[in-house]
Amino acid sequence: MSALTLDQIRDCLESFTPGMLATCDENGVPNVSLLSQAHYVDPDHLALSYQFFNKTRANVLATRTAALMLNDPVSVAKYRLEIDYRETLESGPLFEVMKAKLAGIASHTGMDGVFRLLGADIYRVRAITAIPGPVLESRPAPRSLLSATRRTFSEIGRIGDLSQLLDATLDSLARNFGIRHGMLLLYDSDDAKLITVATRGYAASGIGSEVSLGQGVIGVAAQERVPIRIAHVTADYSYSLSIRACAASDWAAATEIPFPGLKAPGSQLALPILAGDRLIGVLFVESPEPLQFWFDDEDALALVAERLGGLIADCQRSDGPAAVTRSEPRPCETAAPVVLRYYPADSSVFIGHDYLIKGVAGAILWRIAGEMLRTGRTEFTNRELRLDPALRLPDHAENLEARLILLQRRLCERDWPLGIERTGRGRFRLVVASELALEEVGPD
Amino acid sequence: MSRAEFPASPAQDIDARRNFRGPTVGDGILTPELAEFCQSGVFVVLASAVPPNRPVLAQGLGVRVFMNGLVRVLVWRAAAAPVIDALTAGGGIAATFSRPRTHRSIQLKADSATVAVADAEDRAQALAQSRAFGDDLVSVGYLPEFAATYIRFVPDEVAAIDFLPTSAFAQTPGPGAGAAIKPA
Numbered sequence: 001m002s003a004l005t006l007d008q009i010r011d012c013l014e015s016f017t018p019g020m021l022a023t024c025d026e027n028g029v030p031n032v033s034l035l036s037q038a039h040y041v042d043p044d045h046l047a048l049s050y051q052f053f054n055k056t057r058a059n060v061l062a063t064r065t066a067a068l069m070l071n072d073p074v075s076v077a078k079y080r081l082e083i084d085y086r087e088t089l090e091s092g093p094l095f096e097v098m099k100a101k102l103a104g105i106a107s108h109t110g111m112d113g114v115f116r117l118l119g120a121d122i123y124r125v126r127a128i129t130a131i132p133g134p135v136l137e138s139r140p141a142p143r144s145l146l147s148a149t150r151r152t153f154s155e156i157g158r159i160g161d162l163s164q165l166l167d168a169t170l171d172s173l174a175r176n177f178g179i180r181h182g183m184l185l186l187y188d189s190d191d192a193k194l195i196t197v198a199t200r201g202y203a204a205s206g207i208g209s210e211v212s213l214g215q216g217v218i219g220v221a222a223q224e225r226v227p228i229r230i231a232h233v234t235a236d237y238s239y240s241l242s243i244r245a246c247a248a249s250d251w252a253a254a255t256e257i258p259f260p261g262l263k264a265p266g267s268q269l270a271l272p273i274l275a276g277d278r279l280i281g282v283l284f285v286e287s288p289e290p291l292q293f294w295f296d297d298e299d300a301l302a303l304v305a306e307r308l309g310g311l312i313a314d315c316q317r318s319d320g321p322a323a324v325t326r327s328e329p330r331p332c333e334t335a336a337p338v339v340l341r342y343y344p345a346d347s348s349v350f351i352g353h354d355y356l357i358k359g360v361a362g363a364i365l366w367r368i369a370g371e372m373l374r375t376g377r378t379e380f381t382n383r384e385l386r387l388d389p390a391l392r393l394p395d396h397a398e399n400l401e402a403r404l405i406l407l408q409r410r411l412c413e414r415d416w417p418l419g420i421e422r423t424g425r426g427r428f429r430l431v432v433a434s435e436l437a438l439e440e441v442g443p444d
Numbered sequence: 445m446s447r448a449e450f451p452a453s454p455a456q457d458i459d460a461r462r463n464f465r466g467p468t469v470g471d472g473i474l475t476p477e478l479a480e481f482c483q484s485g486v487f488v489v490l491a492s493a494v495p496p497n498r499p500v501l502a503q504g505l506g507v508r509v510f511m512n513g514l515v516r517v518l519v520w521r522a523a524a525a526p527v528i529d530a531l532t533a534g535g536g537i538a539a540t541f542s543r544p545r546t547h548r549s550i551q552l553k554a555d556s557a558t559v560a561v562a563d564a565e566d567r568a569q570a571l572a573q574s575r576a577f578g579d580d581l582v583s584v585g586y587l588p589e590f591a592a593t594y595i596r597f598v599p600d601e602v603a604a605i606d607f608l609p610t611s612a613f614a615q616t617p618g619p620g621a622g623a624a625i626k627p628a
Contacts, residue, residue, distance in 0.1 A: 018487075020540075022499040023491075023499050028495055028497055029493070029538075030538040030553075031538050032490065032501055032538045032539070033540055033549075033615055034489075034540065034549060036617070052622070054621055055613075063497040065499070066499060067491070067500055069501055074590075076590060076593040076594050078503075080501070082498070115617070131502075133520070133596070134593050134596045136590065
């Protein structure tokens, strides 16, 4: 029989069941303790959480070796691993992955506030031995992840329109992976924020809601550019997404769109979307059930996120869709004009008293609505927006398309008498179904 | 790890031993309450070491504490072979006992241990304590099928590992974990 590999027993490193760690000091005096977290690093390495400086820690630093017992969380099969200590990481992507996972484990085990990650101890695996004993028959996987990934690639690979691509990706994840709750957020590098642009499976779409870099599983995945996966979602504040509670002022609360996530999630997975070195956004999926996303699911969805990064970058380079979209804003039933209120301090726009949007997307709407009232012109181009200094568009204006999608989708959320239609590559039209009045509100 | 509704803390065991005034079991390091805890159907894991410093470990099935202070850990011979070999060669022993429902954990150590053939009472205790431990696993959320498989062993292949503990340590996760459990 050939030797066991770490990849063959990877599910044992999900830390759904306790592991045991034995060490000894320089005189050969043994020590054994339970282990809260073991993590797969690569085919030759695993990482253990370092939470307290204790006898285990002292022994490992002295002898640089340990023995580990793990079991498969489904089949119960037990394994003994001989491992050699290499180094401790006190920050960085792997540290953040383990910190998030530990928070989930702490919450699940009633140990909130007791477990704190001081470091990720990296070990090289020297030998793996199966321990004789009874095992349960494994149930076949509900789907082939490789096939689901291939079908997803095929379905999204030829879409040249960013807006359609975002929706098609979430549809493909539902169809091919059975993921019913998910969202896509795009990164706004000016404000260091992620903005929700497409969602599936929530009561309110939450389009336009924002997550700061480093905030919750989504923000940490973006900041560290590494997938963050939690099998038992934690009540730990640092990972919770109750963003409404964080609003710093009445104004912030008034211009905040509630984050649409599940109220009581069981499992969550956030994957960074990158194009080369550039952060494009985050793909986030979740489930009300715990233990829904495993190492293999993360790998499959990481491939989808990687493919998506390339496709989004292509869309942004080509300056919007060639396809034409229609918008049919509803005329107001009252004769009074619809008032568009603009607050220049943060470029927020209200329709009547209802908050619509802020930031660059708000400034764009204010700019084109003003132009329409002054000149009667309703057709605009991406190019003129890019060249308009008043809009503060960054030099690398690849996010213009994302902002137009955001604006278009926010306008579709309610029965507002305003809409945006795409009329061709890099061109769009403002459609207004009622009389419009503009009101700029000063700082006082 | 499993869910603990009311997690224990290391200080509980450290304080309890400091404040204990009565006789210990066999005049050794275990209070009657600690001995009771070890024999109540908890998770048991053993370690020894092969020279110069290669640790080995194995799971236990149950524990008996005798009046003279001797601790007997019952193991499934085939699953515990590396530890049995290391102890036979003269290695020291460490044994940790842990209850999933509270995470309460203690560790006992001794410089040596002997391996013996298990008797009928040993096998009966291994079965009874394994079942109690399995019930505890189910109570904290493991599936009954999983728990039943986790604790299953062949009674005819049980071996006994005897040692006289010379030190005890609080192993419950939290501040003070690893500190010795000893009189004031």
